[in-house]
Amino acid sequence: MKENEKERFMPGHGACAGCGAAIAMRAIGRAAGKNSILTIATGCMEVVSTAYPLTAWKLPIIHSAFENAAATASGIAAALKHQKKKTNVIAIAGDGGVFDIGLQALSGALERGHKFLFICYDNEAYANTGVQRSGATPLGAVTTTTPAGKHDSIEFKKNMPFIVASHAGTYVATANIAFIDDFENKIKKALQSGKPSYIQVFTPCTIGWHINNNDTIRLSKLAYQTNIYPLFEIENGIIKLMENTSKIPIENYLNMQGRFKNLGKKEISEIQKDVDKNYELLKSLNGKKIFLN
Amino acid sequence: MKNKKEFAAIITEAGNSIKNKTGSWRTMKPIVLKNKCTACGICAKFCPDGAIIIKNKKMSVDYEHCKGCAICSVECPSHSIIMKEEKK
Ligand SMILES: Cc1ncc(C[n+]2csc(CCOP(=O)(O)OP(=O)(O)O)c2C)c(N)n1
Ligand code: SF4
Ligand SMILES: [Mg+2]
Numbered sequence: 001m002k003e004n005e006k007e008r009f010m011p012g013h014g015a016c017a018g019c020g021a022a023i024a025m026r027a028i029g030r031a032a033g034k035n036s037i038l039t040i041a042t043g044c045m046e047v048v049s050t051a052y053p054l055t056a057w058k059l060p061i062i063h064s065a066f067e068n069a070a071a072t073a074s075g076i077a078a079a080l081k082h083q084k085k086k087t088n089v090i091a092i093a094g095d096g097g098v099f100d101i102g103l104q105a106l107s108g109a110l111e112r113g114h115k116f117l118f119i120c121y122d123n124e125a126y127a128n129t130g131v132q133r134s135g136a137t138p139l140g141a142v143t144t145t146t147p148a149g150k151h152d153s154i155e156f157k158k159n160m161p162f163i164v165a166s167h168a169g170t171y172v173a174t175a176n177i178a179f180i181d182d183f184e185n186k187i188k189k190a191l192q193s194g195k196p197s198y199i200q201v202f203t204p205c206t207i208g209w210h211i212n213n214n215d216t217i218r219l220s221k222l223a224y225q226t227n228i229y230p231l232f233e234i235e236n237g238i239i240k241l242m243e244n245t246s247k248i249p250i251e252n253y254l255n256m257q258g259r260f261k262n263l264g265k266k267e268i269s270e271i272q273k274d275v276d277k278n279y280e281l282l283k284s285l286n287g288k289k290i291f292l293n
Numbered sequence: 294m295k296n297k298k299e300f301a302a303i304i305t306e307a308g309n310s311i312k313n314k315t316g317s318w319r320t321m322k323p324i325v326l327k328n329k330c331t332a333c334g335i336c337a338k339f340c341p342d343g344a345i346i347i348k349n350k351k352m353s354v355d356y357e358h359c360k361g362c363a364i365c366s367v368e369c370p371s372h373s374i375i376m377k378e379e380k381k
Contacts, residue, residue: 009343017319019341054309213364
């Protein structure tokens with residue numbers, strides 16, 4: 001078997017069948033190119049790709065702890081700068097390693113302006129340790145630490161892309177594995193920009209979300225079409241929204257997933273209202289300078 | 294640790310995970326209808342396991358690593374991949 005030379009995330013990794021994050025890793029490997037160094041925070045993608053003495057990566061990767069992928073990336077970037085080498089530095093972490101425990105390391109690295117790309121694969125929970133809720137878990141979702149669903153109306157999903165974009169001089173984008181070429185293009189764009197960059201990619205977790213293994217891409221498309229996971233870029237403080245014209249009700253998205261099985265009609269209509277309000281806000285901001293950086 | 298100078302667990306063989314034959318996980322097996330498949334490569338991009346090979350305008354499945362998730366079967370625009378129960 002002749003392997004495709006562009007592939008740098010190889011078969012034999014231990015991700016669950018149908019894992020969305022593994023699809024994202026393959027795209028990262030292709031888009032990054034061979035002149036790249038990775039660091040991955042503890043979480044599913046680190047665990048499944050580097051079970052000693054095997055690695056799925058055809059790129060150098062340094063294992064980071066749960067909280068410090070951005071600090072490791074800062075060190076790699078600083079060393080390469082000193083050596084006058086132009087090598088891509090890419091940090092990868094799950095939503096827990098970004099929204100929660102990795103936030104201060106990321107904020108510090110962005111503020112210091114290190115040239116690296118940080119990719120958050122967002123499976124909306126701490127999947128690797130048995131699906132606990134994170135700051136990225138959406139309202140209403142069942143996790144092992146929110147058995148009745150993340151209901152408390154103050155526990156919204158954190159707006160992480162906006163938090164990152166409020167750091168001066170950054171390139172920020174959201175992406176979705178259903179639009180895999182768009183994701184790869186954003187990776188290339190971020191690396192070419194030379195700016196501290198952040199891409200947050202939507203990646204369903206089959207076991208955590210209680211979905212069929214074969215529904216991963218179908219569900220990802222719905223996340224975009226229902227507006228629950230809008231796609232946008234923020235560059236030089238200006239937001240550019242990839243507008244969505246299909247008006248599919250959020251119910252279609254929620255009903256495919258066991259993690260939302262507790263929701264009644266009233267809650268679903270409340271989620272619909274939130275999704276609509278958020279999307280309208282993004283539309284009203286589209287093309288505008290929303291951050292002074 | 295074999296060597297005292299080794300201060301961390303270092304893997305020096307890139308991509309050696311291919312030794313791990315994850316095809317044994319499979320309960321459903323994708324079968325390609327060769328006369329329908331146009332080798333467009335959509336399934337290959339969406340395979341979490343990189344277990345679909347497009348070569349010389351032909352598509353084939355790497356059964357040593359395919360875990361049988363069936364994303365390929367759902368996403369194939371020409372409905373050329375059917376799932377059959379695995380018999381091992
Ligand atoms: C300081 C610290 N606390 C807890 C853990 C245990 N731990 C390992 S992975 C993980 C969850 C990771 O969640 P996320 O970043 O979302 O990645 P995912 O597993 O979802 O891919 C936790 C809590 C750890 N490794 N280090
Ligand atoms: S638990 Fe979820 S994110 Fe982790 S490998 Fe399995 S499907 Fe992927
Ligand atoms: Mg996670």
